[in-house]
Amino acid sequence: MRETTEMLFQCIKSALNGAEITGFSPDMLGELCALATAHDMAHLVAEALDAAGLLNGTDEATQTLRRARFAAVFRAEQMDEALAAIREAFSAENIPFLPLKGAVIRELYPARWQRTSCDIDVLVSEENLSAAADALTDGEEFTLGEKGAHDLSLYSTAGVHVELHYTLVEDHIPPVIQRLLRAVWRHTFAKAAEHTLDADYFYFYHIAHMAKHFALGGCGIRPLLDLWLLRKHHSYTAELDMLLDESGLATFEQSARHLASVWFDDAAHNDVTARMEAFILRGGVYGTLENQIAVAQKKRGKLGYLLSKIFVPYRVLKHQYPIIQRHKWLTPVCHVRRWCKLLLGGEWRRVRRALRVNNGMTRAAVRAAGKLFSDLEL
Numbered sequence: 001m002r003e004t005t006e007m008l009f010q011c012i013k014s015a016l017n018g019a020e021i022t023g024f025s026p027d028m029l030g031e032l033c034a035l036a037t038a039h040d041m042a043h044l045v046a047e048a049l050d051a052a053g054l055l056n057g058t059d060e061a062t063q064t065l066r067r068a069r070f071a072a073v074f075r076a077e078q079m080d081e082a083l084a085a086i087r088e089a090f091s092a093e094n095i096p097f098l099p100l101k102g103a104v105i106r107e108l109y110p111a112r113w114q115r116t117s118c119d120i121d122v123l124v125s126e127e128n129l130s131a132a133a134d135a136l137t138d139g140e141e142f143t144l145g146e147k148g149a150h151d152l153s154l155y156s157t158a159g160v161h162v163e164l165h166y167t168l169v170e171d172h173i174p175p176v177i178q179r180l181l182r183a184v185w186r187h188t189f190a191k192a193a194e195h196t197l198d199a200d201y202f203y204f205y206h207i208a209h210m211a212k213h214f215a216l217g218g219c220g221i222r223p224l225l226d227l228w229l230l231r232k233h234h235s236y237t238a239e240l241d242m243l244l245d246e247s248g249l250a251t252f253e254q255s256a257r258h259l260a261s262v263w264f265d266d267a268a269h270n271d272v273t274a275r276m277e278a279f280i281l282r283g284g285v286y287g288t289l290e291n292q293i294a295v296a297q298k299k300r301g302k303l304g305y306l307l308s309k310i311f312v313p314y315r316v317l318k319h320q321y322p323i324i325q326r327h328k329w330l331t332p333v334c335h336v337r338r339w340c341k342l343l344l345g346g347e348w349r350r351v352r353r354a355l356r357v358n359n360g361m362t363r364a365a366v367r368a369a370g371k372l373f374s375d376l377e378l
Contacts, residue, residue, distance in 0.1 A: 004031045005281065009263045012041060012225065014048035016110055021052045033061035035281075039221040040116055042068035047114070076106075076113035082160040083120055085142070089135040090124075091193045097132070098123040098188060098195040100165065101209070104202070108229040115226075119161040121151075123184065126166040133164065168205070170212070171316070177208055177247050200240040203230055207244065207253045214252075215378055218283020221263075228260040251377040272375050279372060312338070 007028060013019045036042040046065035049055040055062055083103055090097045102117030109115045124132045129152060136142040136154055142162065145153030150170055154162040168181040187201035197205065206226060213219040244250040259276055261267035269277070312335075318325050321334040 001031075004028055004035055007032055008035055008039075008041065008045065011036075011045040011048035012221075013264055014052065015044040015114065018051075021048060021054065024049070024052075024054055026054075026057065029057070029059070029061045033064050037064065037068070039281075041221055043072035043116065044114060072116050073113045075116065078156070078158045078160050079103075079117070079120055080112070082141075082156040082158065082162065085156070086120070086122060086136065086162065087194060089139075089141075090132065093131065093135045094193050095124060095128050095132050095135060096190065096193055096195055098184070098197065100205075104197075105206075105226045105229070108226075108233050116222075119163050121163050121165060123165045123168065125185070129164070129166045136162075136164075171313075173208070173212055174248065177249075180243065180247055181205070181208065199234045200236055200243065203234070203236060203240055204243040204247070204249075206230065207249050207256070208247065210256065211249055211252050211378060214280075215373070218280055220280065220283070224256060224260040224263065224280075227256060228264045231257065231260075248377060251375075255376055272372070275368070275372050276376070279369075 003023075007021075007024060010019070010021050010023075011032075014021050032045060033042060036045040042065050046055060046069035049065070050069075055065060083099070086097070100121040100123055102115055103120055103122070106112045106115035106117075133144060133152060133154070137144055140157065142154045142156055145155055145161075147153075150167045151163040151165040154164060156162065168184055169178045173181075184197070184201070184205070185195070187198050188195040189198065190196075206223070210219050210223040210227070213223070241250070244253050255272050255276055258267065258270065259273040259280075262269050262273055262277070314324070314328075314331060317331065317334055317338070321330075321337070324331050324334055
């Protein structure tokens with residue numbers, strides 16, 4: 001597995017800067033394809049191996065890699081068209097908007113298609129949300145989806161998912177980070193309706209977002225590749241250090257930056273980055289259920305995790321059933337309705353698996369997760 005992991009990072013570096021690939025064997029292609037696919041890096045592996053003349057077979061792994069590259073290029077074109085339509089609509093109505101995450105970071109890659117994402121993230125103020133949604137749906141380009149706790153979903157005619165955020169604050173992140181994220185508009189500069197985050201705050205937001213996913217079971221390779229590219233392309237000021245210190249993310253950022261250097265600059269592991277790597281690679285793009293439950297049990301224990309799944313917190317339930325924000329006395333009724341939905345709907349298999357993993361989680365796994373999070377000060 002270590003050989004496959006090292007080959008994956010060789011391929012990523014080769015796709016980005018043409019570095020030579022050494023030690024490749026066709027025998028490792030299947031395992032390499034599976035690992036790359038789990039982390040949404042198959043398109044970069046395909047690019048690197050093909051450029052080196054190493055992707056010549058007709059086997060399933062080769063075809064999977066080729067399809068991944070084609071899909072990444074095609075998807076990037078669709079996303080560029082959707083983002084252009086968003087820019088045009090908001091600019092015409094003079095609605096301030098702020099592109100986030102992949103919509104910005106892909107500019108740092110040698111080719112935009114090399115930075116994949118599953119959606120387009122754009123921030124507008126809450127008071128402009130209705131006008132922004134109307135501006136996008138007045139034509140035939142976008143249709144409206146569901147409203148969530150911090151964003152509104154829309155879909156382009158090509159199927160591109162747009163998350164129109166009206167806040168960066170999420171209930172389960174620490175209060176100090178919530179406070180810093182509420183100040184997002186104070187860290188932007190504008191060119192007409194479109195706003196851009198200053199480099200320090202963009203980097204801070206990237207770390208905060210990565211830490212959120214990491215704490216939920218894993219963040220995948222892509223955020224660390226983004227981090228590495230951000231560090232290559234931008235210089236940062238003391239303002240970033242202040243944001244990281246105040247948010248409590250300085251230790252996590254230092255370890256993440258070190259791990260990115262291990263992967264993409266050939267730096268040496270330390271004990272924390274070695275364990276951090278194992279946690280991330282085990283988790284894939286969105287984190288495994290096993291990682292999620294190990295993290296949850298370090299806070300609550302097995303019984304606590306079980307109860308948290310039966311009785312979800314009010315702050316979560318209110319977004320599933322908005323009526324309890326006006327009539328809180330209906331909260332028990334909504335709990336029962338949620339249980340019925342789980343039992344009678346398609347969610348029961350997922351819940352049953354979670355309960356099985358929760359029951360089978362070893363103390364060693366929970367201690368390991370607790371030690372890692374303690375060392376990262378998360």
